[in-house]
Amino acid sequence: MExxxxxxxxxxxxxxxxxxxxxxxxxxxxxxxxxxDILSENGLEGxxxxxxxPGARPGEVSGKYDFLDNEAIAEKLLEFYEDNxxxxxxxxxxIHCSSCIWVLExxxxxxxxxxxxxxxxxxKELRISYDSRHVSLKEVVWLLGSIGYEPRISLExxxxxxxxxxxxxxxxxxxxxxxxxxxxxxxxxxYFEMGEFWLEQYKPFFRWLMFALSxxxxxxxxxxxxxxxxxxLRSGLLNIDVPIALGIAVMFLRSTADIVFGYGPGFFDSxxxxxxxxxxxxxxxxxxxxxxxxxxxxxxYFPIAVTRISGEREEAxxxxxxxxxxxxxxxxxxxxxxxxxxxxxxxxIDYSFVTGEARPVSRSPGAKLxxxxxxxxxxxxxxxxxxxSQSYLTKLxxxxxxxxxxxxRYTNITNTVSRYFTPVVLTVALLSLSYWxxxxxxxxAFNAFTAVLIIACPCALALSAPFALGNLLRIFGRRKFYxxxxxxxxxxxxxxxxxxxxxxTITSAREGSITYEGEPLNRTEEDMLKSTLRNxxxxxSRQLYxxxxxxxxxxxxxxxxxxxxxxEATYREQHIRIGSxxxxxxxxxxxxxxTSVHINTNNRYRGKFIFGNRYRQGLSSxxxxxxxxxxLVILSGDNESERKTLExxxxxxxxxxxxxxxxxxLNYVRQCQQNGxxxxxxxDGLNDAGALQxxxxxxxIAEDTNAFSPACDAILDASRFREIxxxxxxxKKGMQVVKISFALSFLYxxxxxxxxxxxxxxxxxxxxxMPLSSVTIVIFVTLLTNFIGREPNNP
Amino acid sequence: xxxxxxxxxxxxxxxxxxxxxxxxxxxxxxxxDSYTPSVRMxxxxxxxxxxxxxxxxxxxxx
Numbered sequence: 091m092e093x094x095x096x097x098x099x100x101x102x103x104x105x106x107x108x109x110x111x112x113x114x115x116x117x118x119x120x121x122x123x124x125x126x127d128i129l130s131e132n133g134l135e136g137x138x139x140x141x142x143x144p145g146a147r148p149g150e151v152s153g154k155y156d157f158l159d160n161e162a163i164a165e166k167l168l169e170f171y172e173d174n175x176x177x178x179x180x181x182x183x184x185i186h187c188s189s190c191i192w193v194l195e196x197x198x199x200x201x202x203x204x205x206x207x208x209x210x211x212x213x214k215e216l217r218i219s220y221d222s223r224h225v226s227l228k229e230v231v232w233l234l235g236s237i238g239y240e241p242r243i244s245l246e247x248x249x250x251x252x253x254x255x256x257x258x259x260x261x262x263x264x265x266x267x268x269x270x271x272x273x274x275x276x277x278x279x280x281y282f283e284m285g286e287f288w289l290e291q292y293k294p295f296f297r298w299l300m301f302a303l304s305x306x307x308x309x310x311x312x313x314x315x316x317x318x319x320x321x322x323l324r325s326g327l328l329n330i331d332v333p334i335a336l337g338i339a340v341m342f343l344r345s346t347a348d349i350v351f352g353y354g355p356g357f358f359d360s361x362x363x364x365x366x367x368x369x370x371x372x373x374x375x376x377x378x379x380x381x382x383x384x385x386x387x388x389x390x391y392f393p394i395a396v397t398r399i400s401g402e403r404e405e406a407x408x409x410x411x412x413x414x415x416x417x418x419x420x421x422x423x424x425x426x427x428x429x430x431x432x433x434x435x436x437x438x439i440d441y442s443f444v445t446g447e448a449r450p451v452s453r454s455p456g457a458k459l460x461x462x463x464x465x466x467x468x469x470x471x472x473x474x475x476x477x478x479s480q481s482y483l484t485k486l487x488x489x490x491x492x493x494x495x496x497x498x499r500y501t502n503i504t505n506t507v508s509r510y511f512t513p514v515v516l517t518v519a520l521l522s523l524s525y526w527x528x529x530x531x532x533x534x535a536f537n538a539f540t541a542v543l544i545i546a547c548p549c550a551l552a553l554s555a556p557f558a559l560g561n562l563l564r565i566f567g568r569r570k571f572y573x574x575x576x577x578x579x580x581x582x583x584x585x586x587x588x589x590x591x592x593x594x595t596i597t598s599a600r601e602g603s604i605t606y607e608g609e610p611l612n613r614t615e616e617d618m619l620k621s622t623l624r625n626x627x628x629x630x631s632r633q634l635y636x637x638x639x640x641x642x643x644x645x646x647x648x649x650x651x652x653x654x655x656x657x658e659a660t661y662r663e664q665h666i667r668i669g670s671x672x673x674x675x676x677x678x679x680x681x682x683x684x685t686s687v688h689i690n691t692n693n694r695y696r697g698k699f700i701f702g703n704r705y706r707q708g709l710s711s712x713x714x715x716x717x718x719x720x721x722l723v724i725l726s727g728d729n730e731s732e733r734k735t736l737e738x739x740x741x742x743x744x745x746x747x748x749x750x751x752x753x754x755x756l757n758y759v760r761q762c763q764q765n766g767x768x769x770x771x772x773x774d775g776l777n778d779a780g781a782l783q784x785x786x787x788x789x790x791i792a793e794d795t796n797a798f799s800p801a802c803d804a805i806l807d808a809s810r811f812r813e814i815x816x817x818x819x820x821x822k823k824g825m826q827v828v829k830i831s832f833a834l835s836f837l838y839x840x841x842x843x844x845x846x847x848x849x850x851x852x853x854x855x856x857x858x859x860m861p862l863s864s865v866t867i868v869i870f871v872t873l874l875t876n877f878i879g880r881e882p883n884n885p
Numbered sequence: 886x887x888x889x890x891x892x893x894x895x896x897x898x899x900x901x902x903x904x905x906x907x908x909x910x911x912x913x914x915x916x917x918d919s920y921t922p923s924v925r926m927x928x929x930x931x932x933x934x935x936x937x938x939x940x941x942x943x944x945x946x947x
Contacts, residue, residue, distance in 0.1 A: 211921040
């Protein structure tokens with residue numbers, strides 16, 4: 091058992107079996123050792139001094155990138171190509187620490203053809219410029235793969251070039267701040283008006299300068315509010331932008347009139363301040379996580395190219411060029427891109443990501459294969475029966491659910507309040523106008539009318555939700571619950587039904603529980619078993635290998651892997667067969683729905699290892715906590731084999747549905763919603779994509795947040811699965827905070843209105859009241875959301 | 886004329902210079918990735934050191 095504390099110098103994994111030793115350092119596999127060799131040969135050993143065990147284990151890369159030799163495909167990936175200089179932007183999920191940045195930015199030392207490379211850490215992207223005379227794109231990608239930073243190249247890359255970031259908001263923030271600061275400075279003399287002669291003299295100059303400075307703020311920065319309120323009025327709604335745009339417009343016109351006729355300095359200070367604060371609010375609302383994508387569909391899961399066999403030749407073709415009848419070659423661990431028919435070889439297809447079916451299914455020639463499955467045993471040849479866009483899985487995305495934007499389906503709380511707020515404000519304004527007109531004081535009447543609209547401009551109201559929810563978004567992010575945007579919290583707060591997927595969601599995909607059933611194996615047999623498994627790359631073999639305790643490694647005299655069946659090995663006189671029931675000679679033909687590996691030694695059937703689902707820790711306590719408050723449903727694409735276990739584990743009243751196809755899941759969610767339920771869908775794979783999209787809040791559970799996850803509203807790190815009820819509770823509390831802050835801002839409005847209706851609103855009062863209300867509201871919601879979002883008894 | 890015109894003009898110009906500086910900074914992509922540069926600047930020294938060691942090795946070999 092001495093091996094247990096030996097960890098790989100490169101990747102930090104514990105070295106099971108015999109570690110590979112080089113220069114007194116242990117490595118878990120030859121891949122890690124190679125990376126170490128590459129780095130140390132090129133004087134990049136500094137990599138290891140920055141972080142303990144920084145590396146990622148390199149995956150298998152050979153032959154995988156042949157399609158990059160196809161120029162049409164390579165060109166799609168390139169960002170820039172001229173005079174042998176090529177620039178490519180690659181997404182590398184493996185980037186995770188400062189050492190990664192260092193080694194990736196020193197790529198030019200590993201290959202002289204590379205001119206420079208630059209990492210975008212938050213986006214997990216690497217930009218490489220290289221000389222195409224010395225190195226090809228394929229070689230660059232291969233180099234990255236060989237040092238453990240395998241780029242992800244998927245169908246997504248084929249379609250869209252990376253969109254330029256939205257910089258407009260930053261410009262607006264700068265301009266609004268510029269206008270606000272300078273106008274504030276210029277209006278100070280008027281605040282402390284002492285009747286001094288020289289100040290009087292310069293008043294018009296100061297005022298017109300303020301007017302000039304407010305122009306870009308009103309017309310450029312606040313332009314969005316006018317556009318948005320115009321749109322909302324046309325569609326017959328009153329969103330929060332309507333009173334804001336009205337307030338800004340009235341403020342600007344009234345101030346201009348004031349300085350034209352010499353009535354006073356106008357409200358330019360309040361006006362620009364308001365615009366500045368609102369822009370900050372908008373900026374906070376838009377900030378989200380750069381490295382996570384919430385918009386992914388099958389395209390980022392599918393490869394960009396596959397190998398087509400035409401005659402004797404093998405060539406890489408773009409996925410969209412596959413036509414019905416094409417013969418394709420699918421290698422081990424490759425994805426099946428289209429619906430097709432198996433022609434040659436035995437296929438073992440893992441559909442877990444597509445259907446939720448936990449167990450790989452084996453298919454023999456002639457069988458139909460569906461797009462999205464992953465081939466896990468050897469090489470097969472298939473014939474496409476449909477094109478990519480017409481395949482069974484991809485058709486899901488042409489359903490209506492994916493056509494509308496989710497945000498547009500729900501009105502947010504601010505707009506709901508605004509629906510009542512705006513008419514009230516308008517009534518108050520008109521009432522005071524008519525009151526003063528009735529008294530015959532025209533001047534005061536217009537004063538009061540405009541003052542009401544100015545003071546009622548719901549700055550604090552519009553700011554409270556973005557700040558409160560934006561802060562909660564960051565708090566959730568620290569607890570590894572990543573939301574797409576702040577409005578998701580509002581939807582989470584209203585949830586009354588929670589639907590869980592099974593495979594990968596409430597079970598852990600990474601670790602399964604393995605139990606042995608049958609005659610116990612003796613010491614030599616265990617050694618033989620482990621030594622045989624050591625040579626196999628099959629996922630089940632790898633899984634089984636890691637749990638076996640034997641340390642004595644034997645070298646087989648004969649070894650044979652029968653793809654799709656099992657493996658066979660001979661050690662002197664001993665013989666072992668590991669594989670499917672039929673292969674190992676299991677007479678008991680009753681097919682168990684569970685995945686199992688059968689063992690046969692010396693032509694005698696011994697028993698089987700059963701791969702069970704391993705439920706996530708804290709599952710039953712989570713369900714118990716949720717069960718009182720929410721309707722709970724388990725919606726699985728898998729078969730019923732786990733029903734009994736689940737019933738035992740979970741509180742009564744949890745509804746369970748099995749054998750659900752992706753579109754059934756979508757329809758189920760829709761049906762719940764039609765019955766008035768507000769649904770949260772918790773899923774993980776493409777098979778949940780429709781349901782996630784249809785649900786009020788779709789949450790994806792991810793073991794690795796950088797790995798692929800389908801389009802959703804939130805990504806939850808699997809380690810925080812048991813905290814789901816906490817997040818729901820905090821969301822509810824957060825909405826209460828927002829409501830309280832609304833009440834507070836109404837109080838400010840009432841105080842302001844009492845000045846306004848009497849026609850006595852002076853610019854100073856407006857300039858004090860407006861920032862005061864905004865700032866106190868912002869502080870209030872920030873403190874309160876921090877309080878409710880704190881982690882309980884965090885050590 | 887009066888000094889106040891000059892002062893105000895100067896102050897506005899100074900503020901405008903900062904605004905332009907901000908806009909150029911945004912345009913050049915400084916706000917796109919606000920994390921990596923903070924790490925990268927710590928590498929610089931070591932790189933130079935490494936280069937020197939490479940150079941000396943080259944000299945020794947030649």
